[in-house]
Amino acid sequence: DGGITQSPKYLFRKEGQNVTLSCEQNLNHDAMYWYRQDPGQGLRLIYYSQIVNDFQKGDIAEGYSVSREKKESFPLTVTSAQKNPTAFYLCASSPRAENTEAFFGQGTRLTVV
Amino acid sequence: QQPVQSPQAVILREGEDAVINCSSSKALYSVHWYRQKHGEAPVFLMILLKGGEQKGHEKISASFNEKKQQSSLYLTASQLSYSGTYFCGTSGGSNYKLTFGKGTLLTVNP
Numbered sequence: 001d002g003g004i005t006q007s008p009k010y011l012f013r014k015e016g017q018n019v020t021l022s023c024e025q026n027l028n029h030d031a032m033y034w035y036r037q038d039p040g041q042g043l044r045l046i047y048y049s050q051i052v053n054d055f056q057k058g059d060i061a062e063g064y065s066v067s068r069e070k071k072e073s074f075p076l077t078v079t080s081a082q083k084n085p086t087a088f089y090l091c092a093s094s095p096r097a098e099n100t101e102a103f104f105g106q107g108t109r110l111t112v113v
Numbered sequence: 114q115q116p117v118q119s120p121q122a123v124i125l126r127e128g129e130d131a132v133i134n135c136s137s138s139k140a141l142y143s144v145h146w147y148r149q150k151h152g153e154a155p156v157f158l159m160i161l162l163k164g165g166e167q168k169g170h171e172k173i174s175a176s177f178n179e180k181k182q183q184s185s186l187y188l189t190a191s192q193l194s195y196s197g198t199y200f201c202g203t204s205g206g207s208n209y210k211l212t213f214g215k216g217t218l219l220t221v222n223p
Contacts, residue, residue: 031209042115042215043155043200050209059114059212090154094209101145102202102211104154 002027006091006105013085013112021076021108023091029103030096032074036060037088037107046089049074050096078110085112114138116203118214125191125221133186133217135201144177144184145202145211148195155200158186188219196221 004025013019023032031050035043045058049068063082068074074093078085088109092102116137123131135144143162147155161177161184173195177184188195198216 033211035213040215042118043202043213044115045210045212048210056210058210092211094211101157101160103157106154 004091004093004103004105006089006108009106009108011108011110013110015112016080018080019078019085019110019112021078021089021091021110023074023076023105025072025074025093025103027093027095027103028071029093030071031094031102032068033092033094033102034058034064034066034074034076035090035092037090043090046076085110115212116201116214118199118201118217120217121215122218123220125219127193127221127223128190129221131188131191131219133188133199133201133219134183135185135203135214136181136183137203139182139203139205141177141179141182141184141203141205143204144175145204146175146184146186147200147202147213148197149200149216150197158199191219191221193221193223195219 007022033048034046044060047066049055065077090107091105094102119134146158149155163179172189175186198218200213200216202211202213
């Protein structure tokens with residue numbers, strides 16, 4: 001079945017450690033996105049990528065990094081520079097055209113203690 | 114910059130109607146609407162493109178006024194299954210940047 005997979009569902013890390021969240025899609029979509037969801041804040045865009053080997057900062061990119069070495073993969077690293085990393089992270093993908101829907105993964109809940 | 118949604122929350126009785134608004138300070142190319150149930154991924158409802166179109170999806174429809182940079186989602190004869198948080202997403206052009214609002218929490222009671 002085609003879809004977008006995020007792993008793991010829950011992740012715990014100690015403060016000061018970098019952590020990488022996985023996002024894989026087999027939909028052959030060009031565009032991929034990372035969002036952070038906090039209560040009352042909606043979905044805030046961290047990074048997005050239109051094509052392999054290219055990505056742009058979203059609205060809250062500080063403390064995060066990404067790579068897009070393969071079309072199907074868009075991992076997000078939460079670095080120790082991110083001051084409030086505990087949140088629910090959602091990955092999404094969409095076909096190349098602008099007027100098509102985005103498909104979301106089931107999310108990763110990151111807790112930093 | 115996130116689009117602004119209103120109201121932040123609304124409570125309905127089954128069968129009542131609701132309108133959720135979305136506005137942007139930037140020129141819009143398209144508006145997306147999604148619904149998210151608690152603990153789940155957002156699910157696509159519809160997309161509207163510039164040109165002032167209106168779309169319908171069963172008893173859920175939406176309009177897009179590009180001049181006013183606004184979109185509205187209309188839910189008629191609400192059902193219990195309509196409960197969730199509704200997000201509008203906006204795109205300003207061909208750079209694929211899709212930005213969402215803070216959401217509107219809709220609760221439908223029996």
